Each structure stands twice: as C-alpha cells, then as structure tokens.
Amino acid sequence: DQQVKQNSPSLSVQEGRISILNCDYTNSMFDYFLWYKKYPAEGPTFLISISSIKDKNEDGRFTVFLNKSAKHLSLHIVPSQPGDSAVYFCAASGGAQKLVFGQGTRLTINP
Amino acid sequence: DTGVSQDPRHKITKRGQNVTFRCDPISEHNRLYWYRQTLGQGPEFLTYFQNEAQLEKSRLLSDRFSAERPKGSFSTLEIQRTEQGDSAMYLCASSLQSSYNEQFFGPGTRLTVL
Numbered sequence: 412d413q414q415v416k417q418n419s420p421s422l423s424v425q426e427g428r429i430s431i432l433n434c435d436y437t438n439s440m441f442d443y444f445l446w447y448k449k450y451p452a453e454g455p456t457f458l459i460s461i462s463s464i465k466d467k468n469e470d471g472r473f474t475v476f477l478n479k480s481a482k483h484l485s486l487h488i489v490p491s492q493p494g495d496s497a498v499y500f501c502a503a504s505g506g507a508q509k510l511v512f513g514q515g516t517r518l519t520i521n522p
Numbered sequence: 523d524t525g526v527s528q529d530p531r532h533k534i535t536k537r538g539q540n541v542t543f544r545c546d547p548i549s550e551h552n553r554l555y556w557y558r559q560t561l562g563q564g565p566e567f568l569t570y571f572q573n574e575a576q577l578e579k580s581r582l583l584s585d586r587f588s589a590e591r592p593k594g595s596f597s598t599l600e601i602q603r604t605e606q607g608d609s610a611m612y613l614c615a616s617s618l619q620s621s622y623n624e625q626f627f628g629p630g631t632r633l634t635v636l
Binding site: 415417443445447452453454455456457460462500502504508509510511512513514515 | 526528555557562563564565566567570577578580613615622623624625626627628629630
C-alpha cells in the first residue's frame, strides 16, 4: 500500500523555466510534508517542508504548495538551474516520527 | 564535518555472512532512524530510537536484523545470515525531538550480497 505516490518517474525542464514536481498521499493522519533531493551515491538532502496548517511555504527558489482536500502537494523550482538535476523525493510524517517516502522523480534540467 | 556519518560506505559480502553497519548522528540529535532504499524506490523505514530506546520497528525488520543505540549516541545495524534480497542502500538519519522533525541523512552504506 503506497501511502505517498510520485506518479512521474522523470521530468525534463529547460534551464531558467519552472520545474513542478507533484506528490499525492492517501493517509489523512499525515501532518508534515517534506521534500528531499538526492544525488547519486549520496544520502537525501532536506530541501523544504510544510506543516498541514499551512498551504504554502517558500524558501528562495523553492516553494511547496499543499492542497489538503485533494491530498496533494507540489514543489515549484524557479528558475531551474543545471545543479537542480537530481532525484526528488516527497515524504510525509504523522506524529513526528518515521517518514514515508514516495518513489521519487528524476529531474533533468537541460541547458 | 558535523553531519551524519556512516561506516562503511560500501560492503560486499557472501550470502550467509553477518554484517554490521555504524551510524554517527548529529551530536545534539536525540532521534536516530534507519531506512533501506532499493533501486527505483524511496527510502523505507526500518526502525528508530529516541536516545537509547528503540521505539518502533517496521515489519520489514525481520528477526535477522537487529539495531542498537547503547549510549544514545551512535547506532549499529546488524544483519545476520545475509540473503541476496538484503542488497540495498542502508540509510541513517537523525533529528531533534520536536513536533515537526526534519531528518538529516547520512551518505548511506551500500550492501551487496553475492
């Protein structure tokens, strides 16, 4: 039972444009959502998070949107840069304990 | 470097052997987590500690797996009688105890069972 789903295995975006990565979840008990970025042979690196009491959180070029009624969140990266090419994981937490991860989306930024 | 560290980074072993991995969390973090990641999947939760107490174990953690955090600092994950299906990246993460936890991950230990 996949509680967190990232339905796009890959995404290709031109440098300078907006990258939008999507994530859906099924468990209404999740109250905290995070995005991680992962390069090959490294552990995931925390990017940005949002609690369920908010619908938007911004940090520089990264913005996360949460739509609780649709159980959907998205990560917007603008403008996209070549260094953003990586695998992005959406994760969810309920009760500040374990994280439940999606399968990941491989983002490629083309020059 | 004050991040999460893991040792070894790579381990190749033969089926049936025992292996042990070590994780050193960020020093002020009292929570420590173990995850396993296989190709094309996101990390899957295995177990977590708050200080030295192991508070939750996933059903993925069979009897051949054991984790310890004896003094509430570093942690070890041991796999006994390894099987080829144990081949994966084993990730350790740590966090502060708070209502919302941002977990910080180490580089992982890649296990290959031949």
